[in-house]
Amino acid sequence: MSDGPAHGRPSGPALLDAWPYARFLGVRLEAGDSGPIAVLPFAERLIGNPVLPALHGGALASFLELAALARLDAEGRPARTIDITVDYLRSARPTATFAQARILKLGRRAANLSVEAWQDDRGSPVAALRGHFLILG
């Protein structure tokens, strides 16, 4: 966890509170054994397919991206997204979703992260993100 704000921004868990869209989605961070775990509590507005019902792919992607940005922020390396690729593995049911980001490469200018999202069973992820992030400081 970084000691203080970089670039005058809030950091750590406060980062997600300070980002309006993260608040809109309801994303929060919890401490985990191997780094922070992002939590997306279920909300009706996150539904993409009302028939199944299933969470919207865009909501899931946003959640995974925020988990990656928060992970980098926790390293004291605030970042901006360059590109992300999301693989949808299973239909995401209307329940809480969790995500943990893994830093595969932390360079001076860019980082490569992998994030998995799961619901009840961590062994059966619902979506996975790979992405590049531009390090801001």
Next chain:
Amino acid sequence: MNDEPRPGEEPMSDAAPGDLAQRGTALSLALGFETLADRACAMRAPFREDLVGDPAVGALAGGVIFALLDQTCGMAIGRALRARAEAEGRAPRLGGMATLDFRLDHVRPPRAGAAVIGEAECLRLTGDVAVVRAWAYEDDPADPVAAAQAAFMLINTPA
């Protein structure tokens, strides 16, 4: 947990251009997406303070653009399915669709305080898979903020 994407049961037979936005997923309604009738598969994400990503930038969050383009990709697939049915001389019978993968490149940050428009086109419809590309911009499609490429699995589509 079911390992396969479950088929949607919702009939989409009277789907018309723009229906996806109006039919509205809860998320697209909550984000305030508007269908643009003057283009084939286009939707607009109006600027809203509560949808800003990094407040230091003051622009719509990357996730909002992701959701916008995901939704316009759905529109483009619906349009391609209708065109295929028309070409084959039968009534369109659209099923559900499940995103397989979706890549989004952020070309540049959107302008602070600006609405963003998303457009999509279906590159290829095979039996079960649709390949789609989409792009987002404020005013000029030649000056995009983001570009996407995605593959979708079609569910319950006529053979």
